[in-house]
Amino acid sequence: MSAKDQFFSHIEKGYTTKGDFIIIGAAMLDGETVTDAYVKIPLKTLNRHGLISGATGTGKTKTLQVFAENLSEKGIPVLLMDLKGDLSGIAEPSPGHAKIDERHQKIGLPFEAKGFPVEILSLSDQNGVKLRATVSEFGPTLLSRILDLTTTQEGIVAVVFKYCDDHKLPLLDLKDFKKVLQYATNVGKSEFTQNYGRISTSSTGTILRKIIELEQQGADLFFGEKSFEVDDLTRIDENGKGYINIIRLTDIQDRHKLFSTFMLSLLAEIYSTFPEQGDSDKPELVLFIDEAHLIFKEASKALLNQIESIVKLIRSKGIGLYFVTQNPTDVPNDVLAQLGLKVQHALRAFTARDRKAIKLTAENYPESEYYNTKEVLTSLGIGEALISALDEKGRPTPLAATLLRAPMSRMDVLTDKELKSVIDNSKLVKKYNETIDRESAYEILNEKIEKAEKVAEKEKPRSRRGSGRRSSRQNPVLKVLTSATFIRGVLGVLKKVLR
Numbered sequence: 001m002s003a004k005d006q007f008f009s010h011i012e013k014g015y016t017t018k019g020d021f022i023i024i025g026a027a028m029l030d031g032e033t034v035t036d037a038y039v040k041i042p043l044k045t046l047n048r049h050g051l052i053s054g055a056t057g058t059g060k061t062k063t064l065q066v067f068a069e070n071l072s073e074k075g076i077p078v079l080l081m082d083l084k085g086d087l088s089g090i091a092e093p094s095p096g097h098a099k100i101d102e103r104h105q106k107i108g109l110p111f112e113a114k115g116f117p118v119e120i121l122s123l124s125d126q127n128g129v130k131l132r133a134t135v136s137e138f139g140p141t142l143l144s145r146i147l148d149l150t151t152t153q154e155g156i157v158a159v160v161f162k163y164c165d166d167h168k169l170p171l172l173d174l175k176d177f178k179k180v181l182q183y184a185t186n187v188g189k190s191e192f193t194q195n196y197g198r199i200s201t202s203s204t205g206t207i208l209r210k211i212i213e214l215e216q217q218g219a220d221l222f223f224g225e226k227s228f229e230v231d232d233l234t235r236i237d238e239n240g241k242g243y244i245n246i247i248r249l250t251d252i253q254d255r256h257k258l259f260s261t262f263m264l265s266l267l268a269e270i271y272s273t274f275p276e277q278g279d280s281d282k283p284e285l286v287l288f289i290d291e292a293h294l295i296f297k298e299a300s301k302a303l304l305n306q307i308e309s310i311v312k313l314i315r316s317k318g319i320g321l322y323f324v325t326q327n328p329t330d331v332p333n334d335v336l337a338q339l340g341l342k343v344q345h346a347l348r349a350f351t352a353r354d355r356k357a358i359k360l361t362a363e364n365y366p367e368s369e370y371y372n373t374k375e376v377l378t379s380l381g382i383g384e385a386l387i388s389a390l391d392e393k394g395r396p397t398p399l400a401a402t403l404l405r406a407p408m409s410r411m412d413v414l415t416d417k418e419l420k421s422v423i424d425n426s427k428l429v430k431k432y433n434e435t436i437d438r439e440s441a442y443e444i445l446n447e448k449i450e451k452a453e454k455v456a457e458k459e460k461p462r463s464r465r466g467s468g469r470r471s472s473r474q475n476p477v478l479k480v481l482t483s484a485t486f487i488r489g490v491l492g493v494l495k496k497v498l499r
Contacts, residue, residue, distance in 0.1 A: 004029060007370055011037040014398035017391070019044050019281055022070040024343075024387065025404040026107040029370060031379075033403045036108040041341065043074060043282035045390040047315050049338055050322040051331065052288075053361075054345020059383045060324055061086060063343055064288050065407040067322070068244050071286055072116045077234045077242035081290040085250040089410030091118040091422055100406040103383070107405055114408040117237040120423055121247045123262055124218055127419070128248055129428040131228045132221075133265050135171040136161075142268055145306055146261050147210040153203050159196045160184065169441035173224040174211055176441035181208055183445050187452055217255035222262060225436040230270050232428055234285050260295045267310045270319060277318035284318035292323035293330035308334045328361050336364070340390040346380035368399040376401050 001009075011027045011034070020043045027037040052067075054060050061084065068078045068090060080087055093113035094100070104111040122128035135143065140161045144154040160180050164171050171177055184192045185201045192199055235243045249259065267287075274284065289295065296304065311321060323331055323339070327347070331339075342364065349355045362373040365388050376386060383404050389397045414422065423429055 004034060008034055008037050010370070010398055011039070011400060014391070015040045015389075015400075017042045019392060020074065022067075022074065023109065023405065024066065024070075025402040026109075027400040028384065028403055029401075033106040035106060037400075038108070039387055039389075039400050039402045041389050042392045043076070044279070044392050045340055045394065046071070046076075046286060047280075047283040047318055047320045048340030048390055048394070049311065049315065049320055050341030050343065051328060051336070051339045052322060052324045052343045052345075053326060053328050053330075054380075054385065055326060055348045057382070058345035058380070059385070059404070060326075060345055061290070062383065062407055062411060063345070063385065063404055064290065064322075064324055065090060065409065065411070066405055067286075068288065069114070069116055069408050072242045072244050073114075074282065075236055075240050075242050076282055077236070077245065077285050079233055079245045079285065079287045080247065081249055081288065082246050083249045083291045083294075085248065086411075086413055087246050088118070088120065088248075088414040088419060088422075089412045090116050090244055090246070090407075091414060092410040092418065094406070094408055094410055103403065103406055107403055109405060111406065112408060116409055117239075117241050117243045118422055119235075119243050119245045119426060119428055120419065121245055123222055123247065123249065123258065125221065126248050126250070127423050129228075129426060130432050131247070131262065132224050132432070133227050133269070134225060135173060135177050135223055136164075137227060137269070138265060142265065142306070146264065147207065147214070149207065149210070152200070153207055156181075156199055156203055156207065159192070159199065163192070163196060164441055169444055170438075172438070172440045173442075174215055174220055178208060178211055179442045179445050183449070187449050188445075214258070214261065217258040219258050219261060222258065225438070226432055226434065228432060230266070230273050232431075263289060263295055264306060264310075267307075267314065267321075271310055271314050271317060274317040274319065276316055278316060280318055283320045286320040286322065288322045288324055290324040292325040293327075296330065296332060296335075304332060308332065308338075311335050311338050327357055328364060329357050340394075342386075342388045344377065344386040345384070347377050349378050366396050366399050371399060371401060373399070 007027070007029045015038060017040055021040040022043070023038045023040050025039050026033050026035060027039055028034065052060050052063050064080065065087065068080055071078050082088065093115045096111070096113055100111055120128035121131055123131050138146075140154070140158040144157045147153075147157075149157065160177065161171070163169070163184070164180060169176075169180065171180070181204045184199050185204050189199075233243075233245050237243060270285070277284065295307065314321065322341075323335070325331060328336060328342075328344070344361065344365070347354065347358050347361060349358055358374055358377050362377060365373050365386060367373075371386075373386070380386070380401065383406075385402055385404060387397075387400050387402045391397050413419075
């Protein structure tokens with residue numbers, strides 16, 4: 001048996017599945033594609049999370065697109081983060097190209113151009129389904145971790161939430177939360193001190209500054225009503241395809257705090273909402289977090305712990321998380337250890353730091369008699385990647401340098417007209433894009449403060465007028481002693497004595 005036949009048998013055996021799967025491409029040996037040596041990912045293991053990484057321009061976004069399309073075709077809904085604005089084309093079929101046909105001929109798969117059901121979501125003023133959540137839904141712990149508060153400050157946040165619960169004050173947006181903080185240290189200070197203990201003005205000042213920082217990144221658009229229901233991410237269209245939900249983030253890619261706030265709240269909401277599923281034939285939902293380093297870059301230790309906990313636990317809810325980033329070292333080790341599927345595009349060795357990162361990356365992959373992993377990592381072409389997955393029993397599959405299949409949909413953005421058509425035909429836009437500003441803590445406390453101020457104003461003038469009348473009526477001697485006539489008389493007597 002030739003080396004090529006041995007390799008083919010090695011890949012075929014390692015990627016054999018009993019259940020359903022998606023084909024991501026064909027394995028390569030010595031830089032040449034081995035036709036029909038399919039690299040297959042079992043649907044059953046897609047909730048074991050994954051990583052798509054590689055240097056800029058190596059094809060990470062197209063790989064993400066391929067995964068999203070194939071999952072949708074299997075009836076699995078997907079959520080994508082579109083920071084560069086080049087994923088909306090999934091809604092339209094690929095125009096095709098001779099190079100795509102050539103690639104698929106090498107893989108051994110026929111190419112079929114298709115569009116997929118798409119929902120455009122937005123965290124900002126951009127058109128699309130508005131994603132919102134209330135402050136109450138965040139809860140004191142998550143909000144404190146996002147704001148990176150101290151233990152003392154976190155205690156104040158917990159007291160604010162308790163006060164609002166006790167007094168039926170809805171905490172919907174950030175202005176509600178700020179108003180309660182201000183009330184606690186001004187008009188309502190004695191009320192808070194008596195019932196909840198003394199609240200430090202310096203601590204509330206720090207919390208307010210951190211909230212303002214969050215607002216400056218656009219969080220005031222995110223906090224509020226109507227809250228987005230995460231069940232709407234799991235819709236299937238009339239043809240049995242899962243919806244591909246695309247969050248447009250092109251205008252907030254430099255606002256890391258808002259991005260990480262949204263992602264963590266979404267994961268927490270999914271975890272608390274979705275039922276336990278255990279091992280199933282396919283996931284309920286798969287999330288691809290592009291530019292994942294933005295989540296971890298400025299996260300506090302408490303926030304990282306929260307993310308790590310969710311990554312570990314959310315798998316049992318039938319949710320798959322896939323981080324897309326330039327370098328695997330962008331992802332904390334504790335998170336990296338939870339990722340079953342790794343798709344590694346080429347890395348560049350320009351500096352000593354790059355070479356060190358390549359060495360560390362190579363050590364994360366299974367050993368293979370067919371590859372020098374460190375060499376392969378720097379020699380992969382565009383649309384090629386090293387892949388290691390899990391089989392149906394949870395065991396690592398053989399390492400495979402893979403020629404990846406091409407996206408079936410358009411590898412470009414939708415035109416303004418096409419985008420408008422997608423948004424206009426969306427049922428979710430009609431459901432979520434009406435802004436609701438019902439009476440909440442801000443309005444209720446403002447009314448309470450105004451009443452207190454009016455009572456105080458009425459009492460002040462009455463007190464001043466009363467004391468003036470009593471003074472003139474009850475002190476006639478003082479009135480005489482301070483009269484001009486009496487003073488002139490006294491001065492005259494003094495002059496005569498002095499003479």
